[in-house]
Amino acid sequence: MNLVTPFEGIGASVKRKEDLRFLSGRGQYTDDINRPGQAYAFILRSPHAHARIAGIETAKAAAMPGVLAVYTSADLAGIGGLPCGWQIHNKDGTPMAEPKHPVLAEGKVRHVGDPVAVVIAETRARARDAAEAVLVDYEVLPAVASMAAAQAPGAPLVHEGVAGNLCYDWHIGDAAQVEAAFAKAAHRVVFETTNNRLVPNAMEPRCAVGDYDTATGEHTLYTTSQNPHVIRLLMGAFVLNIPEAKLRVVAPDVGGGFGSKIYHYAEEAIVTWAAAKLGRPVKWTADRSESFVSDAHGRDHVTRAELALDAEGRFLALKVSTQANMGAYLSTFAPCVPTYLYATLLAGVYTTPAIYAEVKAVFTNTVPVDAYRGAGRPEATFLLERLVDVAAKRCGFDRVELRRKNFISPDAFPYQTPVALQYDSGNYHATLDAALATADWAGFEARRAEAKARGRLRGIGISTYLEACGIAPSAVVGSLGARAGLYEVGTIRVHPTGSVTVLTGAHSHGQGHETTFAQLVADKLGVPIANVEVVHGDTAKVPFGMGTYGSRSLAVGGSAMDKAMDKIIAKGKKIAAHLMEASVEDIEFDRGTFRVAGTDKAKSLTEISLAAYVPHNYPIEELEPGLEETAFYDPKNFTYPGGCHIAEVEIEPETGRVHLVNFTAVDDVGRVINPMIVEGQVQGGVAQGVGQALLEGCVYDADGQLLSGSMLDYTMPRADDLAPVSVATHTTLCTHNPLGVKGCGEVGAIGSPPAVINAVVDALRDWGVEHIEMPATPQKIWSIIHGKSC
Amino acid sequence: MPQVTLTVNGKQHTVEVEGRTLLVELLREKLRLTGTHVGCDTSQCGACVVHVNGDSVKSCTTLAVMCDGAHVTTIEGLAAPDGTLHPMQEAFREYHALQCGFCTPGMVMSAVDLVRKNPQGLSEKEIREGLEGNLCRCTGYHNIVKAIAAAQEVMHGRRASVAAAAE
Numbered sequence: 001m002n003l004v005t006p007f008e009g010i011g012a013s014v015k016r017k018e019d020l021r022f023l024s025g026r027g028q029y030t031d032d033i034n035r036p037g038q039a040y041a042f043i044l045r046s047p048h049a050h051a052r053i054a055g056i057e058t059a060k061a062a063a064m065p066g067v068l069a070v071y072t073s074a075d076l077a078g079i080g081g082l083p084c085g086w087q088i089h090n091k092d093g094t095p096m097a098e099p100k101h102p103v104l105a106e107g108k109v110r111h112v113g114d115p116v117a118v119v120i121a122e123t124r125a126r127a128r129d130a131a132e133a134v135l136v137d138y139e140v141l142p143a144v145a146s147m148a149a150a151q152a153p154g155a156p157l158v159h160e161g162v163a164g165n166l167c168y169d170w171h172i173g174d175a176a177q178v179e180a181a182f183a184k185a186a187h188r189v190v191f192e193t194t195n196n197r198l199v200p201n202a203m204e205p206r207c208a209v210g211d212y213d214t215a216t217g218e219h220t221l222y223t224t225s226q227n228p229h230v231i232r233l234l235m236g237a238f239v240l241n242i243p244e245a246k247l248r249v250v251a252p253d254v255g256g257g258f259g260s261k262i263y264h265y266a267e268e269a270i271v272t273w274a275a276a277k278l279g280r281p282v283k284w285t286a287d288r289s290e291s292f293v294s295d296a297h298g299r300d301h302v303t304r305a306e307l308a309l310d311a312e313g314r315f316l317a318l319k320v321s322t323q324a325n326m327g328a329y330l331s332t333f334a335p336c337v338p339t340y341l342y343a344t345l346l347a348g349v350y351t352t353p354a355i356y357a358e359v360k361a362v363f364t365n366t367v368p369v370d371a372y373r374g375a376g377r378p379e380a381t382f383l384l385e386r387l388v389d390v391a392a393k394r395c396g397f398d399r400v401e402l403r404r405k406n407f408i409s410p411d412a413f414p415y416q417t418p419v420a421l422q423y424d425s426g427n428y429h430a431t432l433d434a435a436l437a438t439a440d441w442a443g444f445e446a447r448r449a450e451a452k453a454r455g456r457l458r459g460i461g462i463s464t465y466l467e468a469c470g471i472a473p474s475a476v477v478g479s480l481g482a483r484a485g486l487y488e489v490g491t492i493r494v495h496p497t498g499s500v501t502v503l504t505g506a507h508s509h510g511q512g513h514e515t516t517f518a519q520l521v522a523d524k525l526g527v528p529i530a531n532v533e534v535v536h537g538d539t540a541k542v543p544f545g546m547g548t549y550g551s552r553s554l555a556v557g558g559s560a561m562d563k564a565m566d567k568i569i570a571k572g573k574k575i576a577a578h579l580m581e582a583s584v585e586d587i588e589f590d591r592g593t594f595r596v597a598g599t600d601k602a603k604s605l606t607e608i609s610l611a612a613y614v615p616h617n618y619p620i621e622e623l624e625p626g627l628e629e630t631a632f633y634d635p636k637n638f639t640y641p642g643g644c645h646i647a648e649v650e651i652e653p654e655t656g657r658v659h660l661v662n663f664t665a666v667d668d669v670g671r672v673i674n675p676m677i678v679e680g681q682v683q684g685g686v687a688q689g690v691g692q693a694l695l696e697g698c699v700y701d702a703d704g705q706l707l708s709g710s711m712l713d714y715t716m717p718r719a720d721d722l723a724p725v726s727v728a729t730h731t732t733l734c735t736h737n738p739l740g741v742k743g744c745g746e747v748g749a750i751g752s753p754p755a756v757i758n759a760v761v762d763a764l765r766d767w768g769v770e771h772i773e774m775p776a777t778p779q780k781i782w783s784i785i786h787g788k789s790c
Numbered sequence: 791m792p793q794v795t796l797t798v799n800g801k802q803h804t805v806e807v808e809g810r811t812l813l814v815e816l817l818r819e820k821l822r823l824t825g826t827h828v829g830c831d832t833s834q835c836g837a838c839v840v841h842v843n844g845d846s847v848k849s850c851t852t853l854a855v856m857c858d859g860a861h862v863t864t865i866e867g868l869a870a871p872d873g874t875l876h877p878m879q880e881a882f883r884e885y886h887a888l889q890c891g892f893c894t895p896g897m898v899m900s901a902v903d904l905v906r907k908n909p910q911g912l913s914e915k916e917i918r919e920g921l922e923g924n925l926c927r928c929t930g931y932h933n934i935v936k937a938i939a940a941a942q943e944v945m946h947g948r949r950a951s952v953a954a955a956a957e
Contacts, residue, residue, distance in 0.1 A: 015883055015884065015886075016883070016886065018891070019882070019883040019888060019891075020883070021891075022888055022891025022894050023865075023875065023879040023882055023883060023888065023891075023894060023898065024825070024865065024866065024868075024869055024875070024879065025823070025824070025825015025826070025864065025865035025866040025895050026825065026866075027825075027891050027892075028824075029824075029827070029892065031818075031824075031827075031828075032818075032824035034822075125808070125810065201927055202890070202892075202927055203827075203829045203835060203837060203890065203892040203893045203925065203926065203927050203928075204827070204829065204890070204892040205828070205829065253890075253891065254890065255827070255829075255890045255891065255892025255893075256889075256890040256892060256927050256928055258927070287831045288829065288830035288831045288832065288834075288835075289831055289832075509890050510889035510890030510891070510928045511889070512889070676886050677886070679886075680886045680889060680928075680929060680933060681889075683929060683930035683932050683933070684889060684927075684928045684929050684930045685930075686930060687929070687930030687931065688927070710830075710831070710832045710834075711830045711832050711834035711835060711925070712832045712834060716834075716925050716927070717930075717931075718921065718922060718925065718931075719917070719918040719919075719921040719922075719924075719926075719931040719934070719935060720915075720918040720919050720921070720922065722918075722930055722931055722932070724932050725930065725932060748930075
């Protein structure tokens, strides 16, 4: 029986449905799946950043005990390269350079970790042992490990035929308008920064299991993916030439993604292909060290920006020149990150009337770089929010008032920026005011003095940010180079006795969709969440979907469900009208009950669903039996979350260590469905942002060796590196989706890094410091305080 | 091949292993107890933490042959036989201390050991320091710290339930 519990709907902090299995060890992650007769793959990877392969000797390895096969690119004839999902065009209109990304290296390796051969054996240990017996004759070539090296005259080429290692040279905005504005500016502020390269490090290493049914000819791939339908499309159509109907992709419980599990990776194609070739299921699981050299990295921009201001501090124009590292190959969505997810965000929350940005994407002998939590927006936000602080300092403005003076006014929406986007809603004054009050900004100087008495340097920093979620609509992104649509699919299946199965193309890998989506159903259809099951992550069960990234699941996937529920209600009304002998126009529906307006005649959803599946008394001439509806929802626009983050830090002058002591986040994420989950998403995002600001940095040496290649060397934030985060929301509704939601998955990672660095710079104000590059390590800070390098 | 006899979650097993077989491989591959996870290869992340003779250990750096005769508890064996969750599990759910769930088994097993060995009670700072051996990429740890603070009240008998500990 369906009993409505008001506390389960929109706005309730419902405890998560998925927790019980995770807490009792009964989650099912890809590496927990074992198929009968399963063999194991070990991928032999390049130890060199750049080398020609003169030969590969596999016979000795193939003869070792337990070894089933050793494959190199010579065995993969007819198999395509890994496709790129977004094509950017150069300033002159020509398409970007798009060199082949082979599944296994073809004649050359281009980064440390580039897959060269695969050994398949009865056990993982035997496969690994045999891989050591594969002899690869490398002729080591000079490598370009940085964008500066890659663009130097005469630099070695990562790909023959890609001159200057330049993937594309793109721009947006009106350069002439910007130059005219600069000509009459009272102040011109130049700022240069590097946005540090990061390694996503979801806690679950990637894994893939290929299986093949010789009886049906069906391939199955179990994989750690954020978007199984996208993998099916890319791998089936472009790499292995398998029709969708014969290819099932399952992404079961996935242990975090943060972007790194969006992309189609070589290992997925290898195990799928090898399973059919050998007639045995094949499993590959990454070691963490392997993840460091094979998962797509994030960020890695070098930027020069210049802001023009008038005498009163109004922003007149902004020009930005950015170099973005693509790594050795184009990962699935890499080209769109520093363009349409970065340069289009350079207006931020400000009324800057003229903006021009140019972006050069550069190939280097490093791991491919793609979207990582925030993807382009953290880079844009860090640039803007540091630039505003630097401008305030150089030109003598208060940093808060300078922001406030340039905010887009709450009554200016919809607001058209000079860099393509049209913001639908927001109230930046409100989030700023709330954050200033919560953080006790006004009382800071007393806290600074108190800290000084204790021998600590205290600083406070602010960031007022905006981001864009739920990338859309399909027609627009298509015109900008996307090779996919960006809608989402939802099916609502009301069963005969009134319980509901939701099929969604979104994918949950920590976001709590099984709970949040069930709340949408509870709220609209009046079905208790205990009777709602959310199914995702299996192309054999879910009609279609584009997956989860860019904080799109609720705004796009949730809206698809909402549309499907509208169809359920519309059909239910017809059934109810028939059963209650009333006109359809007179039927009202509210949370589980169909009622004849103005009467006490009513039918529950359960009665209607039973009638739909047992259509004895049913308008069978006009209506099909059953109660299941699917909707494809293609948004009209991005959504635009925004807000204010304030960080407060203390520095130990003796060691240079930065302690985060307070963090305040006031975010406008649109309508909040589950406040507990939203708060958790913001806290987790802030932790990653603080990690970028203070701890994390991916370092290559000049030869392209990865120096930060393990969790011993790459500093992941731990519990004692972080402080409690005060999270609050201030809602303005999204105006173009039916739920009014915006997205909360990335705001923490987008807004926080500049707030933290602004606080560190503020703590060091007595040293005249204007900027510190991320990560602000103890070494950098100690060197500033003690006036010498260490 | 060497044989190892050990008791896992109250049940005795005798298993043939290679000398190089790790405890986590024995648990995951031989006994199909896949609740214990492997998140790194340098003993940094703690996703693999189980209890061996009452102490939390990283099962990814423990050889299976070292565990001959040992009593091992994994996340699958933490709840009561009737399925009632351990207070630490209950607290993680109550305080939203997990998102993707991958680090959770190791985090919970570490937290149980941390609380058991500190009957005097732990401050927030001590809990944060006590989690030095466990990484979580999703939560930012704050809710994990809150959950452990609440669970210790129940485990040491100072509160009846983790929900009561919140008040």
